[in-house]
Amino acid sequence: MAVSKQLWIVGVVMLATILVTVSCLPQTTKADKLIWMKFLVTVNDTWDPDGCIATVKTKELIPDKKYNKSEPVRVGKCDSGPLIYSVNNAANTDPHLWNVYLIFYSSVIEDASPPTCQIAWNGTYLTPTKAGNHQSLLPGCFVMDSREGYHMTYYWFYILDWMWG
Numbered sequence: 001m002a003v004s005k006q007l008w009i010v011g012v013v014m015l016a017t018i019l020v021t022v023s024c025l026p027q028t029t030k031a032d033k034l035i036w037m038k039f040l041v042t043v044n045d046t047w048d049p050d051g052c053i054a055t056v057k058t059k060e061l062i063p064d065k066k067y068n069k070s071e072p073v074r075v076g077k078c079d080s081g082p083l084i085y086s087v088n089n090a091a092n093t094d095p096h097l098w099n100v101y102l103i104f105y106s107s108v109i110e111d112a113s114p115p116t117c118q119i120a121w122n123g124t125y126l127t128p129t130k131a132g133n134h135q136s137l138l139p140g141c142f143v144m145d146s147r148e149g150y151h152m153t154y155y156w157f158y159i160l161d162w163m164w165g
């Protein structure tokens with residue numbers, strides 16, 4: 001009788017563990033259920049003779065907001081401008097994979113398109129692996145652009161936090 005009671009307890013614990021794990025996953029497969037995201041934005045401007053590298057955490061940004069409706073993101077003294085993004089899974093066959101498309105309307109980039117990049121995202125943080133221990137666990141992307149074709153400006157964007165609806 002004691003062995004069957006122990007097996008029952010082990011079974012209950014395993015079931016509880018599975019339920020907790022499943023409840024932590026996104027409960028949606030639609031990108032339109034995303035309410036907001038926060039990003040880490042890092043800028044490295046090489047045009048400044050003293051150098052300018054800064055990182056900022058954004059406020060809660062609403063997806064699909066128009067350029068003229070978005071508050072500027074100030075990245076230290078290096079750069080500022082509206083950061084807009086959209087999330088969709090149109091290019092993926094897996095309903096649990098999304099693409100986060102970012103556009104940063106930089107005040108530094110004057111004669112080129114604004115910095116843009118795409119983050120492949122599964123709705124969660126990345127899982128650490130032994131082989132990839134040098135990579136960030138925050139989903140992100142990197143892009144660089146030049147100011148007037150001469151000085152480079154580097155941009156890193158990472159998904160820091162989000163809320164599903």
